[in-house]
Amino acid sequence: xxxxxxxxxxxxxxxxxxxxxxxxxxxxxxxxxxxxxxxxxxxxxxxxxxxxxxxxxxxxxxxxxxxxxxxxxxxxxxxxxxxxxxxxxxxxxxxxxxxxxxxxxxxxxxxxxxxxxxxxxxxxxxxxxxxxxxxxxxxxxxxxxxxxxxxxxxxxxxxxxxxxxxxxxxxxxxxxxxxxxxxxxxxxxxxxx
Amino acid sequence: xxxxxxxxxxxxxxxxxxxxxxxxxxxxxxxxxxxxxxxxxxxxxxxxxxxxxxxxxxxxxxxxxxxxxxxxxxxxxxxxxxxxxxxxxxxxxxxxxxxxxxxxxxxxxxxxxxxxxxxxxxxxxxxxxxxxxxxxxxxxxxxxxxxxxxxxxxxxxxxxxxxxxxxxxxxxxxxxxxxxxxxxxxxxxxxxxxxxxxxxxxxxxxxxxxxxxxxxxxxxxxxxxxxxxxxxxxxxxxxxxxxxxxxxxxxxxxxxxxxxxxxxxxxxxxxxxxxxxxxxxxxxxxxxxxxxxxxxxxxxxxxxxxxxxxxxxxxxxxxxxxxxxxxxxxxxxxxxxxxxxxxx
Numbered sequence: 206x207x208x209x210x211x212x213x214x215x216x217x218x219x220x221x222x223x224x225x226x227x228x229x230x231x232x233x234x235x236x237x238x239x240x241x242x243x244x245x246x247x248x249x250x251x252x253x254x255x256x257x258x259x260x261x262x263x264x265x266x267x268x269x270x271x272x273x274x275x276x277x278x279x280x281x282x283x284x285x286x287x288x289x290x291x292x293x294x295x296x297x298x299x300x301x302x303x304x305x306x307x308x309x310x311x312x313x314x315x316x317x318x319x320x321x322x323x324x325x326x327x328x329x330x331x332x333x334x335x336x337x338x339x340x341x342x343x344x345x346x347x348x349x350x351x352x353x354x355x356x357x358x359x360x361x362x363x364x365x366x367x368x369x370x371x372x373x374x375x376x377x378x379x380x381x382x383x384x385x386x387x388x389x390x391x392x393x394x395x396x397x398x
Numbered sequence: 399x400x401x402x403x404x405x406x407x408x409x410x411x412x413x414x415x416x417x418x419x420x421x422x423x424x425x426x427x428x429x430x431x432x433x434x435x436x437x438x439x440x441x442x443x444x445x446x447x448x449x450x451x452x453x454x455x456x457x458x459x460x461x462x463x464x465x466x467x468x469x470x471x472x473x474x475x476x477x478x479x480x481x482x483x484x485x486x487x488x489x490x491x492x493x494x495x496x497x498x499x500x501x502x503x504x505x506x507x508x509x510x511x512x513x514x515x516x517x518x519x520x521x522x523x524x525x526x527x528x529x530x531x532x533x534x535x536x537x538x539x540x541x542x543x544x545x546x547x548x549x550x551x552x553x554x555x556x557x558x559x560x561x562x563x564x565x566x567x568x569x570x571x572x573x574x575x576x577x578x579x580x581x582x583x584x585x586x587x588x589x590x591x592x593x594x595x596x597x598x599x600x601x602x603x604x605x606x607x608x609x610x611x612x613x614x615x616x617x618x619x620x621x622x623x624x625x626x627x628x629x630x631x632x633x634x635x636x637x638x639x640x641x642x643x644x645x646x647x648x649x650x651x652x653x654x655x656x657x658x659x660x661x662x663x664x665x666x667x668x669x670x671x672x673x674x675x676x677x678x679x680x681x682x683x684x685x686x687x688x689x690x691x692x693x694x695x696x697x698x699x700x701x702x703x704x705x706x707x708x709x710x711x712x713x714x715x716x717x718x719x720x721x722x723x724x725x726x727x728x729x730x731x732x733x734x735x736x737x738x739x740x741x742x
Contacts, residue, residue, distance in 0.1 A: 240728060358724030359519050367513030369464060380511060384520050385721050387528055391698075391714025394707025 209340050212333075216344030219395050222320045223352045224386040229320030233353055234378060236311065243357030246311045247350030249293075251343070253315045254324060257289045258342025261325035262335055282325045290316045320349055356385065416515065420475035422627045423673065426618035427482055430669060433614040434486065437545035437607045441490030441555045445497050448559075449481035452501035460510045476515045480504055483523035483674060487666065487713065488530070489541035491550070491558040496534050500526035520720045521680045524713040531708065539709070544574035545607035577605055578665045579709035581656055590653045609663040619672025628676045631688040636671035637662065639696020647704070655704065667699060670712035680720045687723075687730040694719045 222228045236246045261282050269275055294312045298305040315321060324345045328338040359381055368377050434442040457477045461468045484500055504526030512518045531538050543550070550558065550572055557563050575583070577600055584594040594600065622628040644658035661667060666674075675681060675695050682691035695715045702711025 240725075355721050355725050358728050359721065362519065362724045363512070363517075366517035368517070369511065369513070372511050377511060380507065381519060384508065384525060384717070387525070387532070388520075388714060388717035388721055390528070390532055391702050391706060391708065391711060391718060395701075395705045 209336065212337060212340045213344040213347075214395070216341055217348040217351065218389070219392045221348045221352060221389055222323065222345045223349055224382075224389040226323070228323040229318050229349055230382075232314065232318050233349075233356065233382070234375065236314075237353060237357040237360050237378070240354065240357045240361055242311070243353050245308050246314075247346075247353050249308045249311045250315055250318065250321075251346035251350055253286075253290055253293055253312075254321055254346035254349070255339060255343045256293070257286045257321055258324050258328060258338050258345075259335070260285050260289055262328060262333070262338040265329050266335075278326070278329065279322070282322055286321050286325070287316050320345060352385065356382065416474040416476065419627050419678070420479050422622060422625045423479050424475065424482065426622045426627075427486070427673065429614040429617045430486060430611065431482075433611050434490070437611070438490040438543045439550065439555050440552050441492075441543070441559060442485060442488075444556065444559055445485035445488050445490070445492060446482050448494055448497045449485040449501045450478055452498050453477040453481040453505045456502060456505045457510070460506070461514075471514065474515060477505060480509070480523045480526075484526045486669065487523070487527045489538065490543050491541050491555055492537055493562050494559050496530055496537055499533070500530040502526075503529045516679055518679055519724070521674060521677050521716055524674060524716050524720075527713045528717060531713070539575075539579065541573060542576050542579075543572055544604070546601065546603045574604070576665070576709065577608060577660075578703065581660075582703065582709050585654060591656060592653070605663070608665075612663050612668040615666075615669040615672060619668065622672060622676075628672060629688070631685060632676045632681060632692040633671040635689045635692025636675050636696040636699075637667065639693040640667055640699050641696075643697055643700035647700075661700065661703065665703070665710040666712045670695075670699070670716060674712065675716055675719075680716075680723060682723050682726045682730070684727060684730045684732045686732070687726045690726055690730065691719050691723060694722065 216222065220226060223230065223233050232246060232250070237243050264281060264285055265278070269278055269281060274281070290312060294305070297308065297312070324342050328341055331337075331341075333341055356378075360378055363377055363381070366377075372380070431442060431446070454472055454477050458468050458472050461471045481501060481504075484504055485497065488497060488500070504522040508520050508522040508525035509515070509518045580597060580600065581594055584597065585591075619628065619633055623630060623633075640661055641658040644655065644661045647655035648657045671692075675692060682688045695712075698715035698718055699711045702708060702714050706714075708714065
């Protein structure tokens, strides 16, 4: 039990995927213009990341490993992720059209979020069990969401700030991301793994 | 019958100019500086001077580059406050280039790239300090002077800051780990709290030196509250957050976790609560938001001190919550008087 808490806290704060592993930077910079869209993206990513972490574990454990197909891992995982994303979109559209309208275009975008593939590959590397993989994926997604929502709120504020012309837009966004990463260094040393 | 003047609103004129607020903050820092000088020698004043020259110089240069009114922006004294807070966080004999690097980062990157006073997302002084903690970990941890016994004289302090040459007796004779640092290290080595307290660093004279520094910070903070510069929400919630966490863990296992009193009287918790967390630009603005923000800082100070790799967590905690401020403000917009809550 405490093992799972360590994984969860470790992925949300200490080894945050965006700010210390630098994965998933494209949606981090791309979808953080407005707070509402950032929240939508976070929800969609959380769902997909958790599910794809579980699916890729099953694929690795019951297909790639027994048949010695480890060299197909990356392609196979990408395929699974794309399928999970598509499945999610179809399901959400059928079950809750409202949610589908909220998440909208963000669902397909998740396929290209490298954090999703990163979680699947890191799970294999750390030889996590099924439950551990699930928590690792969920923690990574919560960490991603937390940082994305805070970053979007900051950027909304920077829109109206008197930033020097040369640093407006993406430049000050990247500097902010760097300073956020600096602040997250405060968590070093905790939940070492 | 007397004639009363019947002018329309606004009746209260003359908002506090920024320079008055900043002057009060500087005055509030005076007791802390005095106690620092008593225990650690004149090094801290040299550090404040170096940081102030760099900060004010850079601010003036940037304002000139941007064709702004240099006098107006430098005259608001905010660069001096930033310089003083950064210098107070540094060890008393920090080499000059370390102080200069930190000041440059604080004023240029954290403040003026964001558009200057009023727009900086992060507390500039703490950005400068955290950069130094990560870039120069050794001087930041090892150059704390021992507050007891004869420290290096004025000449030796200046020599240490500007040439890096150690005092005659060598560094080991005059420096000593701070109590926070020592407790963290000893507990990590599996020692019990009673054993840690037997260490020479935990000598009552050393501990009381740090207690005096925090009492001076409290005095300065009460002055700020009295002057209306700082409202009670943030300092109280920071200190309560830290104290509640420390008490809970201390009760659960007194051998592993020092008491709330130890946490409040060591390091820069009180200084951080009154002077750093309350920065009007990077702190939350609504009342509820301020309580959340303060409590978050208090809890994170405890978490980083107890389980993190750095002995003190004030700077990191403040930056982490600065980062969350726009989101906190967004979700705690106060209800306007008479407004109905939306029915779901």
